[in-house]
Amino acid sequence: MSHKLLVLTRDNQAYYDALAKHDLPQLTVLDDSPNSVFEANIWLAEPKLAAPLLAHASKLVWMQSTFAGVDALMNHRRHTGYQLTNIKNLFGPMMSEYVFGHVLALYRHHTKYSQLQRNSHWQALPLNQLRGKRLVLLGTGDIGQHLCNTAHQFGVEVVGVNRTGRAQAPFDVTLSIEQLDTVLPSADLVVCVLPSTDETVNLFNKHRLQLLKPGAIFVNVGRGDLVDEQALILHLSLNPTSHAILDVFKQEPLPEDNPLWKCQNAILTPHVAAPSTTEDVVQQFVDNYHRFISEQPLSNRVSFALGY
Amino acid sequence: MSHKLLVLTRDNQAYYDALAKHDLPQLTVLDDSPNSVFEANIWLAEPKLAAPLLAHASKLVWMQSTFAGVDALMNHRRHTGYQLTNIKNLFGPMMSEYVFGHVLALYRHHTKYSQLQRNSHWQALPLNQLRGKRLVLLGTGDIGQHLCNTAHQFGVEVVGVNRTGRAQAPFDVTLSIEQLDTVLPSADLVVCVLPSTDETVNLFNKHRLQLLKPGAIFVNVGRGDLVDEQALILHLSLNPTSHAILDVFKQEPLPEDNPLWKCQNAILTPHVAAPSTTEDVVQQFVDNYHRFISEQPLSNRVSFALGY
Numbered sequence: 001m002s003h004k005l006l007v008l009t010r011d012n013q014a015y016y017d018a019l020a021k022h023d024l025p026q027l028t029v030l031d032d033s034p035n036s037v038f039e040a041n042i043w044l045a046e047p048k049l050a051a052p053l054l055a056h057a058s059k060l061v062w063m064q065s066t067f068a069g070v071d072a073l074m075n076h077r078r079h080t081g082y083q084l085t086n087i088k089n090l091f092g093p094m095m096s097e098y099v100f101g102h103v104l105a106l107y108r109h110h111t112k113y114s115q116l117q118r119n120s121h122w123q124a125l126p127l128n129q130l131r132g133k134r135l136v137l138l139g140t141g142d143i144g145q146h147l148c149n150t151a152h153q154f155g156v157e158v159v160g161v162n163r164t165g166r167a168q169a170p171f172d173v174t175l176s177i178e179q180l181d182t183v184l185p186s187a188d189l190v191v192c193v194l195p196s197t198d199e200t201v202n203l204f205n206k207h208r209l210q211l212l213k214p215g216a217i218f219v220n221v222g223r224g225d226l227v228d229e230q231a232l233i234l235h236l237s238l239n240p241t242s243h244a245i246l247d248v249f250k251q252e253p254l255p256e257d258n259p260l261w262k263c264q265n266a267i268l269t270p271h272v273a274a275p276s277t278t279e280d281v282v283q284q285f286v287d288n289y290h291r292f293i294s295e296q297p298l299s300n301r302v303s304f305a306l307g308y
Numbered sequence: 309m310s311h312k313l314l315v316l317t318r319d320n321q322a323y324y325d326a327l328a329k330h331d332l333p334q335l336t337v338l339d340d341s342p343n344s345v346f347e348a349n350i351w352l353a354e355p356k357l358a359a360p361l362l363a364h365a366s367k368l369v370w371m372q373s374t375f376a377g378v379d380a381l382m383n384h385r386r387h388t389g390y391q392l393t394n395i396k397n398l399f400g401p402m403m404s405e406y407v408f409g410h411v412l413a414l415y416r417h418h419t420k421y422s423q424l425q426r427n428s429h430w431q432a433l434p435l436n437q438l439r440g441k442r443l444v445l446l447g448t449g450d451i452g453q454h455l456c457n458t459a460h461q462f463g464v465e466v467v468g469v470n471r472t473g474r475a476q477a478p479f480d481v482t483l484s485i486e487q488l489d490t491v492l493p494s495a496d497l498v499v500c501v502l503p504s505t506d507e508t509v510n511l512f513n514k515h516r517l518q519l520l521k522p523g524a525i526f527v528n529v530g531r532g533d534l535v536d537e538q539a540l541i542l543h544l545s546l547n548p549t550s551h552a553i554l555d556v557f558k559q560e561p562l563p564e565d566n567p568l569w570k571c572q573n574a575i576l577t578p579h580v581a582a583p584s585t586t587e588d589v590v591q592q593f594v595d596n597y598h599r600f601i602s603e604q605p606l607s608n609r610v611s612f613a614l615g616y
Contacts, residue, residue: 101415117576120565
């Protein structure tokens, strides 16, 4: 049995180079000609690039997404009939660096100390410790678990929120998304690493943002569509001591005239919290390919019913 | 038996208020009149304020330092004849917040992303992960151990350095200070939490700073006199990709005309990495006071021979 692989990414050459370093028996890597879409039974693809071609994927049996987020492939006419796997366990450490780096920068007054340094001015500001604070963390998968462990190392209590509310280590408490409103008013920090599903779109609307206490920090590193951006802009202007740290947006790149750019109490980054490196993604593909050819269950399968 | 306490801090009233909240049997808290120096058998004191008065401390049997660093009390004519205790286990979490907050800010380009945001410009910068880096951490006591655990959570390898080189959990490797030069060239990060002793003054001189690889980050949150500041200024100007993060200085407040203020690749803060709160210090004093009156060994005793 021989297999044919289609690579569909924004930098196919990097993937071809990385694949060439591995032993992949019975696998032919196809070129990017249109014909390859019809011929390939395996796709290694970015979800947004793969979605418009799915209708022509007559031989597709397995798609390895190069991302964690696969929402572009949901709600598609052809959303079954093939196995979909995504990338897991790569992003936790990078997300911890991003989230805690930015949160600590706010807590420990980096910007103000930098201004004081420019003026050669020795002045201590009030200590604002992360220790003892409460984090409400939406998403209890591998990324959420890594963030939770990092929070614990800093002495932060962590309430996990997931779809069903089932208990999940290492969270101190786990609630269902229906219970979110009961816990939001007590949060010092809210961090979203949820996938995008029908239930999570605009989860942070005007009503939920109003539940946050003044001074709370809201972090979105999940999906841009979890947040009603107009409501967030209003919330931030009404609560000058509150902050938002945003790496994802409804429209990316964020348009130059979007007023979020100019929010004084928002920190914006261009979807860089946890990029996957080609080598890491290819390694997960290779591991799964060996499972595929030996007919073992694939790792990191996505449920089309749940959307993640 | 009744005991008499002298409080010697920059904010005695805060200490009186905090002490009043505790049950301290057989203890009289003296006022700050000069006579109290002669009368008190217990001092709760900042080392620098206590040192000049030690010659008159005729009844002193126990001094609880309000700081971790007690070097001001070493090399004093009267450096024995009383028990000295210091503050421990408070500073690790605060030091972790300070060190990893600032290190992550550099690794993850906070300043550059902030500039891009001001220009409403969507542009990803190269990912520079903390994960997989090597930290050489000077000081393996309770602060160093907390920093080491935090580094491990971020996937950083940690080489601990202490006086004797004795192994210490949770460090990956422990070396003696005599072996420091062999490991410095391999460090991505160097963090100093050493106390000030005769052996550590100017430890980071021109020779040792030259051993650091270009781009390495040097962090001093221990004592200002560990670093030859002139040599550090030269090192930073010769290595524009290297950075220093400095919370402590030879002279504090750092004089306005000190050229360190203007180093482009130095981040300076005014000795704020790990301040002790009055309540936390008083709690450690109270715990020790109960040991004192029941004739149990005091916690956190300082060795006059070792200087810490």
